[in-house]
Amino acid sequence: xxxxxxxxxxxxxxxxxxxxxxxxxxxxxxxxxSAARGYLDPIKKRSNLRIVTGAVxxxxxxxxxxxxxxxxDAGGKTQVxxxxxxxxxxxxxxxxxxxxxxxxxxxxxxxxxxxIDVLHNSPGVGRNLQEHASTQVKAYVNIKTANQEFNLLGKxxxxxxxxxxxxxxxxxxxxxxxxxxTRPELEYPDIQYHFGAFSANYTHDGIEMQKEAAINLQPNxxxxxxxxxxxxxxxDPYEQPKIQLNLLSDRYDIETLMAGGRIARAALNSKAFAPxxxxxxxxxxxxxxxxxxxxxxxxxxxxSYHPCGTCKMGIDPMAVVTPDLKVIGVEGxxxxxxxxxxxxxxxxxxxxxxxxxxxxxxxxxxxxxAHATAWFDG
Numbered sequence: 001x002x003x004x005x006x007x008x009x010x011x012x013x014x015x016x017x018x019x020x021x022x023x024x025x026x027x028x029x030x031x032x033x034s035a036a037r038g039y040l041d042p043i044k045k046r047s048n049l050r051i052v053t054g055a056v057x058x059x060x061x062x063x064x065x066x067x068x069x070x071x072x073d074a075g076g077k078t079q080v081x082x083x084x085x086x087x088x089x090x091x092x093x094x095x096x097x098x099x100x101x102x103x104x105x106x107x108x109x110x111x112x113x114x115x116i117d118v119l120h121n122s123p124g125v126g127r128n129l130q131e132h133a134s135t136q137v138k139a140y141v142n143i144k145t146a147n148q149e150f151n152l153l154g155k156x157x158x159x160x161x162x163x164x165x166x167x168x169x170x171x172x173x174x175x176x177x178x179x180x181x182t183r184p185e186l187e188y189p190d191i192q193y194h195f196g197a198f199s200a201n202y203t204h205d206g207i208e209m210q211k212e213a214a215i216n217l218q219p220n221x222x223x224x225x226x227x228x229x230x231x232x233x234x235x236d237p238y239e240q241p242k243i244q245l246n247l248l249s250d251r252y253d254i255e256t257l258m259a260g261g262r263i264a265r266a267a268l269n270s271k272a273f274a275p276x277x278x279x280x281x282x283x284x285x286x287x288x289x290x291x292x293x294x295x296x297x298x299x300x301x302x303x304s305y306h307p308c309g310t311c312k313m314g315i316d317p318m319a320v321v322t323p324d325l326k327v328i329g330v331e332g333x334x335x336x337x338x339x340x341x342x343x344x345x346x347x348x349x350x351x352x353x354x355x356x357x358x359x360x361x362x363x364x365x366x367x368x369x370a371h372a373t374a375w376f377d378g
Contacts, residue, residue, distance in 0.1 A: 030166025120329030134220035219260030336360030
């Protein structure tokens, strides 16, 4: 990337963000340090906390317009937990809108079509779905990659390496990251790259490792403008919702991703890669014109595991939650997860989701403190 004029920037999570580096990860001793590990593990023995896993929430219960409990399946039976305070919904950009709709909060016509009683007509629930559209730029290489290790022997070898010293393939996927501006006049980078010393293909059955030795330099659009939606298929909580990402439905996303793809191709053709790269795998040297790039991207575009926006925070008619994360139209219910993001940020969602959790906790504590003060003054 330095050959192409982009700096090395190991501190890309601070200003300035431009540049390429070894990727930052949320790990400790080679193991992912998840939100559960960081926030729940230290307090899971508290007497006022009970963690139930392996449960499927059916719906939020209401008394009038106030959230009063949760109905869920666990241990082979349907159970109900009642709540005198607030219920916090933190189930992802997919499951949070799904649960709101199953509970009667959502687009009126859609709920009625599935026989769900409408508690509050909220047309924004499930809309405004956003993702970082990405595509793959790949090259064949003349050295062994993770592709050739994705077998029983390789799994045993790298599993043992992980157990012994918490290193090796079991501790990472993409190893490099780059944040670049496709045009110098831009204020911030508009493309993010993930570099992987492997190559995988997306199929209808999932992800499969490519048989040939290859590497992948994947660009994604940072501030994507395409908007999708999520809808219920039925009133059955076990049925997955219909998800329509509408990737590349906005011309800006098409042009930005195409520029990112061309820069990725130039990087894989750099002198730094010359000793290893033996040819282009994707999109292939037959893809040169804008129309050819667009056709390739429409066949090979994917999300980046960064869905957000389906319970948008705001004050406009399509907002689902208020700026203090309270669900509009009801009481005693907040949404605190990536679904509340109005505009997708130019970054992966791990850190911002934790920031939303911290802010949500502060808002709830402020409310409790205000109620305690009011009770004391009374």
